[in-house]
Amino acid sequence: MEKGGIIKHNIDKAPKTGDWRYMKPQVDASKCIGCKTCVPHCPEGVMEMRARKIEEIEISNKIGKEKELVDIDFEYCKGCGVCAQVCPVKAINMKK
Ligand code: SF4
Ligand code: SF4
Structure with missing residues (x-):
């Protein structure tokens, strides 16, 4: 690999x-x-972002159904907590 090269992430090769x-x-x-x-x-x-399910619209009627909800692929999430740290409204909690 060249110095300063960029390693592109390939989810197909990532460990579960x-x-x-x-x-x-x-x-x-x-x-x-x-x-x-x-x-x-x-x-x-x-x-990635996805459309809200009906029950998720009902519990968040202040936010509005047009707002997407973030979805996480737990086969590959490593639980680092970066997402929880950067969320401006503290919508992500890290649980054991
Ligand atoms: S815990 Fe880390 S790996 Fe998992 S979704 Fe959040 S930022 Fe991504
Ligand atoms: S940063 Fe927080 S509010 Fe923004 S999409 Fe992610 S979880 Fe939702």
């Missing part, structure tokens, strides 16, 4: 973390405002 991850991020649908701040900060690239 579901068995050994210690902490797990939990998204509070009533708090997430769909700002997407957490998505580019995730070092594993396992966060």
Whole structure:
């Protein structure tokens, strides 16, 4: 590899973390405002935005159904907690 080269993340070659991850991020649908701040900060690239399910709209009627909710692929999330740190409204809590 050249000096200063960029290693691109390839989710297909990433190790699955579901068995050994210690902490797990939990998204509070009533708090997430769909700002997407957490998505580019995730070092594993396992966060993406998705439409809200009906029950998630009901518990967050202040936020509005047009606001997307962040979704996490727990097969590859390593539980680092970066997403919880950067969320401006503290919608992600790290749980064991
Ligand atoms: S805990 Fe880390 S790896 Fe998991 S979704 Fe959050 S930022 Fe990504
Ligand atoms: S979890 Fe927080 S940072 Fe991520 S989209 Fe929702 S409000 Fe924004």
